[in-house]
Amino acid sequence: MTRQTKKRLGLLAAFTLILLLPVVGTWARLGREKCCAFDGEKILPIYRVRVVDEGGASHVFCGFTCAEKWITAQGTEPTIIFVADEKSGREIPATSAIYVRSEVITGHVSGNKIHTFENRRDAENHARSYHGIILNHWEQAKRSNSWNGTEQ
Numbered sequence: 191m192t193r194q195t196k197k198r199l200g201l202l203a204a205f206t207l208i209l210l211l212p213v214v215g216t217w218a219r220l221g222r223e224k225c226c227a228f229d230g231e232k233i234l235p236i237y238r239v240r241v242v243d244e245g246g247a248s249h250v251f252c253g254f255t256c257a258e259k260w261i262t263a264q265g266t267e268p269t270i271i272f273v274a275d276e277k278s279g280r281e282i283p284a285t286s287a288i289y290v291r292s293e294v295i296t297g298h299v300s301g302n303k304i305h306t307f308e309n310r311r312d313a314e315n316h317a318r319s320y321h322g323i324i325l326n327h328w329e330q331a332k333r334s335n336s337w338n339g340t341e342q
């Protein structure tokens with residue numbers, strides 16, 4: 191192998207590494223988003239909550255309870271909160287969601303019993319099926335949430 195060939199291979203390897211950096215960064219971020227930022231529990235897409243802080247950073251949680259505890263601990267108001275529509279898994283603004291507190295626990299660690307829906311009919315079906323009550327907005331869900339009996 192000539193000196194020039196070695197130099198070309200070195201440049202090719204360096205160029206390839208530079209091209210792969212964004213891909214590696216994306217993989218690393220995706221890996222982090224699989225776990226709740228509050229309790230480390232695995233995040234299921236249909237219960238996912240994303241809070242955008244005042245600095246613009248996103249923090250993802252396994253459900254309503256962990257997101258609410260995290261927000262309270264921060265002591266600042268988030269810029270925006272998104273919740274997953276439990277029926278479709280689609281992310282929707284928390285202000286347009288319909289909340290249901292039912293007997294169904296979404297996370298073993300958090301004990302979350304607050305469910306979020308985009309459509310009132312889906313919320314009512316869940317409430318009827320699992321002895322739930324309809325809560326019309328985040329603050330009402332917050333007051334209704336029992337914190338699994340261990341309020342902090």
Ligand SMILES: [Zn+2]
Nearest residue numbers: 226229252256
């Ligand atoms: Zn959690």
